Amino acid sequence: MPAPVRPARDVPADGRAFVAAVDAALDAFLRAEGENLAGIVADGRHLTDAIASLSSGGKRMRASLCYWGYSAVAEAAPVDVVQAGLALELFQTAALIHDDVIDRSDTRRSVPSVHRRFEAMHAERGWALDGGHFGVSAAVLAGDLCLSFSEQVFGSLGPAAASGTRARLVFDRMRMEVLTGQYLDVLEEVAGPDRDPAEAVARARTVSSYKSARYSVERPLVLGAALAGADTDLVHALSAAGLPLGEAFQLRDDVLGVFGDPALTGKPAGDDLREGKRTVLIGLARQHAPADDVAHLEDRLGRPDLDAADVARLRAILTESGALRRTEELITQLHGQALAAIEHLPVPERVRTALTDLADRAVSRQA
């Protein structure tokens, strides 16, 4: 049976201790749930094993933001912030499992994506029928289970996260926003080619705002603060810092999705081009590249069979059109906005330092 409300434990003293505590909680949670599933039938453990294989490699950025939002208010309050971080990381794992199905990604965090893991199990054991479809089916179910786990853990936070509280509203809205943002993302892949190119950058920024800037940065930060009982002014101030930081984070992701080093990102080179992601980077190229290059880009974007030469040619279009340079300028500008907002936050100095450090890493990262 799932765990009831847990008593608050000591709040970890720093970000590193917090991440270690979240990692340990994740490991313990998935092991306990694996026992529960195996109690139904031994094969049930395939699902928790698959979830664990993907979740173990995370950077815990969302959990960490929740910790720093929490630490902006209280050093110790009757909410287990490690459990809150665990709920966010379980949600993120669920989202990644389904995202990899949607993006047809073979690898994630340098290990096989969950649908590929199940497909490989099918092949190794010589099972019947269509292994690819079995992989997708199992991944859909593993993601659903992980979503339920996330909710189960979030609910165990008790009154501070109960219905009607600010924390619950933030959590519910976060889920709704990221799922809507992801839908807009796949919609833009198919509908974008026929929509007004002059508006492509604006549309890409809307998608990015919902699927990532809010979800990956602003909401976790505000969630932590809300759990610790922040007032409305602090919540707004944290939002004002989180949104530009989140957008800069996503723009860096977009650049890495095309120009990233596979050895560092854990994903194949040019993956976003094969998937046909219509990012700000692509939108800028559609606006500024010569007509021939735009036509070539439109012709190749979203083809699953792009080879290394195709990727190199598309990268050249993005570079020569100035789309890459403009994206980098936008990242620098948003990073600056975030830093200015962080500087004026009414928070303890150690929180300001940590958020500044997070902002620097979000934009300078190579993975």
Add this chain to the structure above:
Amino acid sequence: MPAPVRPARDVPADGRAFVAAVDAALDAFLRAEGENLAGIVADGRHLTDAIASLSSGGKRMRASLCYWGYSAVAEAAPVDVVQAGLALELFQTAALIHDDVIDRSDTRRSVPSVHRRFEAMHAERGWALDGGHFGVSAAVLAGDLCLSFSEQVFGSLGPAAASGTRARLVFDRMRMEVLTGQYLDVLEEVAGPDRDPAEAVARARTVSSYKSARYSVERPLVLGAALAGADTDLVHALSAAGLPLGEAFQLRDDVLGVFGDPALTGKPAGDDLREGKRTVLIGLARQHAPADDVAHLEDRLGRPDLDAADVARLRAILTESGALRRTEELITQLHGQALAAIEHLPVPERVRTALTDLADRAVSRQA
């Protein structure tokens, strides 16, 4: 923003009034959330429209069982049982959206399944890239959103459904069980052919117990009782009635999946055969049919391209081997067990009558 805890409204006076109230609540909820999504961006409403298209045709069996479990204890208690029914129906809709992706079903409740709906939208509007993949992607996200909605509504029930309560434990366990049962179901499709045929019926009954008997009948009934504050004895007595009824319900579903009339079921004839579902019906045929027929069955089961003649031949094997007759006998036996348990329940007469009626309909239904 999602709704906070709602005040309890009057408990509907009978099952029909309850179903009408759940239908109205579902409609109002999806309309309000559609406005929220459209507030992000107009296209966001595609997701709630798709959810509404599927959810509007349901029989509300799970919600009704929750109502009768609740009514077994209290005529009025400080929990909004209509909201509890709404949470169950939203969960069921989410499960069906993903289930249709997994089973590659084209229709559900006589309307296109959600992935086919999005695929059709793609075709109508002449969008780019792969429409089938767009449909699956959008359906995965719509199902995830609907799962989140279910949780949001369940959480709004307040203290009676808070972490650590019996109702919350039942709800969490129900989700875990049905997802595990569905995984075992798809696993059996691919791994079953090589597993011991003598154990096929036992494995099919395990799958059926988790993916359906508990999820569709026993857990909703117990959930309602738990929300109304039932004691442990009553919970056990309701479980003892719900489990055989749930299994009988699923066995009828298995029979309809092969022998059902498409005009009544809203699904193509023999759909379960194309999907390769290894039900109790199939397990019995593997045990009792002549070797030639078993070989033919194994060869054809799970082929997406089975035609009408194939389906007729497989039906004949299931009939001539006595598998159909044995399944019907099992349904009759489980129905009898359920009726006996219902007869001895310490509940108001109107609840006993309603449960008896539900049991009769669960086994005699044609859709």
